[in-house]
Amino acid sequence: MNVLLVDDEDQLVSTLAERLQLRGIEASWVTRAEDAILLVKAREFDVAVLDVKLPKIGGIELKRKLQAIRPGMKFLFMTGHGSREDYDAGSREAGEGNYLVKPVKIEELLDHLFALVGPETKA
Amino acid sequence: MTSDASSPLFHDPGECGLHFFGAVSASISHELKNALAIINEHAGLLEDLSALAERGRPVDPQRLQKVSANIARQVQRADGIIRNMNRFAHSIDAPVNTVDVPDILRFVAGLTERKATMAGVVLNVVPETAPFSAQTRPFFLLNLLWICLKALIEAIPSGSAIQMGVTAEGHHATVWLHGGQAQALPDIHKNAIQQAAMLIPMLGAEVRVNDETGNIEIRIPKTICGA
Numbered sequence: 001m002n003v004l005l006v007d008d009e010d011q012l013v014s015t016l017a018e019r020l021q022l023r024g025i026e027a028s029w030v031t032r033a034e035d036a037i038l039l040v041k042a043r044e045f046d047v048a049v050l051d052v053k054l055p056k057i058g059g060i061e062l063k064r065k066l067q068a069i070r071p072g073m074k075f076l077f078m079t080g081h082g083s084r085e086d087y088d089a090g091s092r093e094a095g096e097g098n099y100l101v102k103p104v105k106i107e108e109l110l111d112h113l114f115a116l117v118g119p120e121t122k123a
Numbered sequence: 124m125t126s127d128a129s130s131p132l133f134h135d136p137g138e139c140g141l142h143f144f145g146a147v148s149a150s151i152s153h154e155l156k157n158a159l160a161i162i163n164e165h166a167g168l169l170e171d172l173s174a175l176a177e178r179g180r181p182v183d184p185q186r187l188q189k190v191s192a193n194i195a196r197q198v199q200r201a202d203g204i205i206r207n208m209n210r211f212a213h214s215i216d217a218p219v220n221t222v223d224v225p226d227i228l229r230f231v232a233g234l235t236e237r238k239a240t241m242a243g244v245v246l247n248v249v250p251e252t253a254p255f256s257a258q259t260r261p262f263f264l265l266n267l268l269w270i271c272l273k274a275l276i277e278a279i280p281s282g283s284a285i286q287m288g289v290t291a292e293g294h295h296a297t298v299w300l301h302g303g304q305a306q307a308l309p310d311i312h313k314n315a316i317q318q319a320a321m322l323i324p325m326l327g328a329e330v331r332v333n334d335e336t337g338n339i340e341i342r343i344p345k346t347i348c349g350a
Contacts (some may be wrong), residue, residue: 009157009160009161011161011164011165012157012160012161013170015161015164015165015167015190015193016164019171019245021169022175032265053153053241055240055241055242056242059161072306080152080155080157081149081156082147082152102163103156103163104160105162106166114216
């Protein structure tokens with residue numbers, strides 16, 4: 001599985017990427033939406049995990065841009081913002097339940113990733 | 124101007140204040156969640172590295188030190204956020220109190236920083252050597268400054284910087300906000316005035332645009348008449 005992590009908290013995404021890599025998942029990370037767009041243009045990812053509240057371009061807008069580049073890509077939102085409105089908006093965009101509130105247990109994240117991408121990609 | 128989520132109009136100062144309290148609390152809780160999420164990942168990484176060490180893979184002590192230092196940094200960050208939250212909550216303890224205006228401006232800048240970052244805007248409070256004490260309504264002064272700063276942040280392009288400072292003259296202090304390439308100052312001003320309509324008279328304040336400098340200026344009296 002090839003995962004892209006996008007969050008403006010660099011210590012969060014870099015550590016999470018390292019933990020996914022320890023579990024045999026290929027994980028890349030960026031802290032800016034603009035960099036995510038460039039990376040997705042250059043490479044294919046199975047799934048992107050996006051923060052909802054990203055600077056300049058929000059996570060939902062970024063998801064739409066990435067999906068336009070790679071229509072087959074899957075998405076999962078991860079946020080520290082727990083309002084009902086945000087949950088509903090995120091679920092509408094990425095599918096019911098694909099909206100995780102920080103802090104997230106890695107087992108829970110892995111369950112969501114495999115549910116989105118399929119068990120055949122398990123290491 | 125329309126009344127939507129980003130530019131609400133209020134019927135009384137209490138409603139305006141509650142909106143302010145909610146917006147700041149939401150921002151603070153978001154910041155805390157981020158700090159906790161980072162601590163959570165670092166703790167998880169330590170667990171992962173321990174599990175690997177048990178299976179015979181050596182762990183670099185420097186790696187452990189780095190993770191530990193990052194956790195300590197996030198604890199400090201969370202502590203700073205909570206201290207801000209505590210100060211903010213106590214700003215309504217006394218309806219009228221004496222405050223240092225430059226200090227209040229720095230505090231508002233701190234409370235608004237996340238919103239600015241999300242918009243790609245940098246906030247700079249210029250050094251202020253002369254303190255200016257004002258007997259005012261601290262919570263509602265914070266509310267007024269927040270409305271003006273928020274209006275400017277929302278109006279200027281991403282990548283801009285806002286300079287802020289305080290000048291004092293006799294019985295008034297003027298908090299000024301300069302948004303660089305702000306194109307629509309009269310609109311920003313009108314927006315802020317409309318949102319803060321209930322607060323301005325109760326603070327005895329004035330909000331205006333300085334045509335010469337392009338600054339939004341909030342004039343604050345040294346004492347509130349009848350306070």
